[in-house]
Every structure is written in C-alpha cells, then in structure tokens.
Amino acid sequence: MSHRQQAVTISDVARLSGVSPATVSRVLNDGIGFSEDTGRMVLDVVARTGYQANGIARALRVLKSGTVGLVVPDITNYFFSQVVEHVERELFAERYSTIICNTGRDAEKENSYLKKLDSKMVDGLILISGNPSTSQDVEVPNLPIVCVDREIAGSESTTFVSSDHEQGGYLATAELIAKGTRPVVLTTAYESTSSSARIAGYRNALRAHGIPESDARIIRVQAAEGGTNVSAALDDEVSAIVANLYAERTEAPIGVFATNDTLAVNAVNAALQRGIQIPQEFAIVGFDDSLISRVVHPPLSTIHQDVPKLAQVACANLIKLMAGDDLLEKRTRIPVWLESRATT
Amino acid sequence: MSHRQQAVTISDVARLSGVSPATVSRVLNDGIGFSEDTGRMVLDVVARTGYQANGIARALRVLKSGTVGLVVPDITNYFFSQVVEHVERELFAERYSTIICNTGRDAEKENSYLKKLDSKMVDGLILISGNPSTSQDVEVPNLPIVCVDREIAGSESTTFVSSDHEQGGYLATAELIAKGTRPVVLTTAYESTSSSARIAGYRNALRAHGIPESDARIIRVQAAEGGTNVSAALDDEVSAIVANLYAERTEAPIGVFATNDTLAVNAVNAALQRGIQIPQEFAIVGFDDSLISRVVHPPLSTIHQDVPKLAQVACANLIKLMAGDDLLEKRTRIPVWLESRATT
C-alpha cells in the first residue's frame, strides 16, 4: 500500500448528492449559484462523508497552494524558534499553512529546500537569516520574499525586516556609561551584519558621550559557541578575558557589552568565580533577552528584541506582496529596548 | 499577479529537445528506455533551462508527495526543537521534505493542521506530543503515523517512541538517595503521561532502596510555567516550597527530584537566595538536560534524554510504515541517563 487512496472525492460527493462536481465546487467555494435545496443536500453529504478537498489538486488547478515557506537556519536557537512561532501564528490567522525548513546553516541544504519549496508551489517565502558566507550563490526562486534578520547578498530589491541592532548596541553602551563604567565590547570572531551593527551602535554611544574613539575596545572570542554542545573552550577563553580586563582595570569599574547572551552569561560566571562583584566592579549587558538571561543569577541586563513585532511586520509585508501590492517600505527596522536587570 | 507561472514545464523541455514529454520523464525518472543521444540532449536542455519538475503535479499523479508532516506542540521548547531538528535531518537524508506544524498546544489548531496535512497528501506523520486533555477528539488521518513522547488516546495500535521516563525518575531518585538525602518530588500540577512515569520511577527507587512508601512526598506546583513569559508566581511558589522543606528538615539533607529543569533551576535559585548550601544541605536533580541546566550556577544535575536516538527510531519506524512494512516493535523506550553535575 505504498500508494494512497483519496478517501472521498468531489465526484463521490456529487454522485451522492445527485448533482455534478461543478455544483459541489460552487457550494463549497463560491457560496452562490445554486438553489437552497441543492446547497443543503451537498453540505449534508459533505458532513456525512467528511469530504475535504484535495489541496494538491486544487493547487495544481489554481496555481497556488495557500502555503508559505519559512526557511530558518537553526530551529534550536531560541530567537529563531520564537520568530518561527510568531510567523506561523500570523500566517495561520490569514489561512496560510507554513512549511518550516531547518537548514542547519548549510547552504546546500538551503538551496535544496528553496528548490523544493518552489516546486511545491508555495505562494511566498520568509527567509530568516541565510547561510552567512555562501548566501551569495543561493538561488532564490522568483517569488514574493521577505528576509528577516539578514539580507540575501546581491538583491537589494527584496524586502527586509530586522531588529534595530545598532540602536541595541547604543542602548547597551549608554547603560554601561551611565553606570560609570568604561565600556568594552565582547563579541564573536565571525562578523555578521547584525553583530557589526551592534558594534556600530557601541561606537555611536561612545561618540555621543564624548569618549574618544581610541578608547573603543573590541574583544573577539575565537572559540565556537556550538548550537547543542556547549564549548568548554569558550568557557576558558572568556574566563581569561575577564581576568585580563579585571587586572588591567583603572579606577573605573569595567563595563562589558556582550553581543549575545551566551557570551554575557559566560562573562558573568567567569567574574563570579573570581569573586568579582557584579555589578559594582563588573557590569554586563547582553543581547537577545534569551531564556537564560532571566533564569541566570544575577539576572542579566540585556537588549530585548521585539519578536512578535518582527514577525508581524514580516508577515504583513509578505501578504501584501502575495496579493500583488507594492510595499511602501522595503526595509524595516524594529525598535529594541534595554531590559535592565541585575548585572548593571 | 496573484497567480504564478511555472517557469518551464516538461513540455517546454520536450519541445526544446525535439522529443515527447514522456521521453523527458523517462530520462529524468527511469534512467532507461531511451537512446544515449536522446538522454544527452534532454539532460542538456534541462541543465540549460533549469527545469525542475512540479512537485504538485507529480504528487497528484503518483498520489504521494515525498513529504511528511511533523506536528509539534511548542517549537520554542528546547526539547521539542531538538526533536524537530533531528527528525528533519533524518528525513532529509531519506529525501523526504518535512512540513513542521506548530500547534501551540491548541487542539483546534492541531486538528486543522492534521486535516491540512492530509489534504496535502503527506506520506506520513510524526506527532510529537499532542494536546494534553483533548487529544481524544483529535481526528487523525488514515496515514502511517509515529507518535513521539506522548501517545494519542484511544489508539493503542499506533506506533510510539519516547524516552524511558520511568528509568529517568529512578536514576534521579537513586542519585539523591546515594548522596544521603531524603528524596522528594517537585512537579507541576498537570499530570502528563511522561511526568507520571517519572514519578513512578521515583517510587520504584524508594522501594528498591527500602524506603517506606509512606515517606514518598510529591509536591505539586500550581503556577503555570508559561512558554515565553516567565511566571513570577512560579518563582514565589517554589521559593515558599523550598523554605518549607528546609524548615521541616530532619538531620538528613534535603533531596529534590524536579520533573523538569525549569522547576529545578527555580528551586536552586530559591535555595541560594536563602543561603542554603548546595548540594550539602540541599541537593537537586532536574529532567531534560535543557540548555539552562548547563549555564546556570551551580550547573544542574539532570536526566538527559537521547534526542538523536529518539528521532532516529521514530523516523526509521515511519519510513518502514510508509514502505508498507510491518513493525516488530510498536512501542519503543529510549534509555536516558543521569548527567551528574554540581547540584548533587
């Protein structure tokens, strides 16, 4: 039984109702163009048989499927999973199904999925952050597309929605300055668009507060963070960095702006293990407001991304595009805010 | 432009190659039944035009889609997201696409998705934990189905894969006993199959170590845990529970088996805030080995679920079912293990 049978088709319903398939279709889709009796009859048979139109056949006929593809680099990442959740919810409300594709940041897999989605006649695409380096050579189908959190290289024409990372970097740094610390950036080795923007915000804040550019210190962590596995190498490296910062400190306490919460938490733990006072001697602001930031002690001050808004704007844009409308704004930045907790 | 155009169809390729659509199909799908020249010709045209078969049309013709549906209650839950990741990977390797559906534990939405998946002619279904109470009245399509982590009520015939929660409860409790504590269970108000099994394991361990059944203490937390939002009420309630336990203690230190990591971390933090020594005065074992368990301080001892194995068995079973084979084992329990860290 490798091949399935459609339980009940429109012809079955037609036969059982004593009408033609066309009439059944009219009753179910148009809502007009038939007598009251016929309508009742057909609906009755539909209810009895549990008939449901075959979406594949319908899609082939009308050349659209009522589904949108959602491509995500790593579903186990809390931020991405939240975006997925909200996007899915928005689209469901608009009667779209969502095909979620997890690429594992693998460009080949991403390509494969994009092709498959195209062949499945999805009506539109939401691309959450493509593969970092190779996204140049990703072949994107000719469809309504909205990119979230990262643009696809080469196509400035596609619409794009992301958090205002630069504002986030500014807010984090300003907080550290307000607390009387000398702010430093702790970030990952790999330079993504969003982390660059966060660092740009850091520089902006220095400038705005009259701190000389030469005082800017950006410390890059080499060790990989790893999705599922926590890297012990990361622990060690961050620990050494914290020790160095503390040793080199002047009279002003140290302020660390970590460009993500994982780094921030690592830094907090490293400081605590050395008996350094938080936030008196050592203040930290993270980024993302991930789950761990609230559950860790002391709770982490961090930049919060407005995921529901992000998803909402992305979906609204996509729906407009799918309807054939043009967009007023091709690029949207969603405001972020500081969640000030116990590390500043 | 609400309707799309297929860029290039099999007829286009046929015309450009000077053969019939049937021959193109043979070249692409069968690999035999044509001359060498024809094969080259067709493949050349395919490469030039970038033709890709329309999956919808093919699905309609062969009555299968090469996709499987994956229904998950909450994608932002780390355990579920890991299952999704691994299931998706396994299926991708077998050339299946995966449609991931996030139900938000909403029975109505689950039903809606099941119907839609059916109508999209998915070849099989993986159901990760259904809606708790209402799963009785979920209408499951007549398809190959594998349930993960929770059975659907009423249908003992469906195949089922989950972690050995009972073993987990046993291991956690045995650890607490071995450390010389009097073990207690801290769990949520709602009784799911898996948490019941975990508690059963707790009882087994008591019995096996000669601790009278009357000493079993199961404390249920009323406050909701909430997916995205952390509940302050939960904090307070757990804090009160910890205080009570500590006040009532006899000479033996307190051992808490929390049936999930969130509860465990709450308990740890509550104890720390009261200055209670961990693990000397207060030992804790969680369940799930979630992300927070490793990043929290002190790192949490917890029961680890073997998600890759879980996904692998589930997919292997589904693939067999989809091939029309029968399964030797309808119910599989995947072993768990204790990750002993700093809270025991």
Place this chain on the structure above:
DNA sequence: TTGTACGCGTTATCAA
C-alpha cells in the same frame, strides 16, 4: 440554476 468539457503538469500504459 445546473452540467459538460477542459486544463493545471506529471507519469504510466499501450501501441507503434
């Protein structure tokens, strides 16, 4: 108000 006929793009069967 209703039915007939066609086509969406493919693959499978049959005959050449």
Place this chain on the structure above:
DNA sequence: TTGATAACGCGTACAA
C-alpha cells in the same frame, strides 16, 4: 526507442 493518450482531483468557462 519512442509518442499518443489517459488519468490523478479540482475549479471554471461556457453552454444549456
């Protein structure tokens, strides 16, 4: 080795 033809299930002109 190849091509014409039919069929998967549906929606929709068009005719009645």
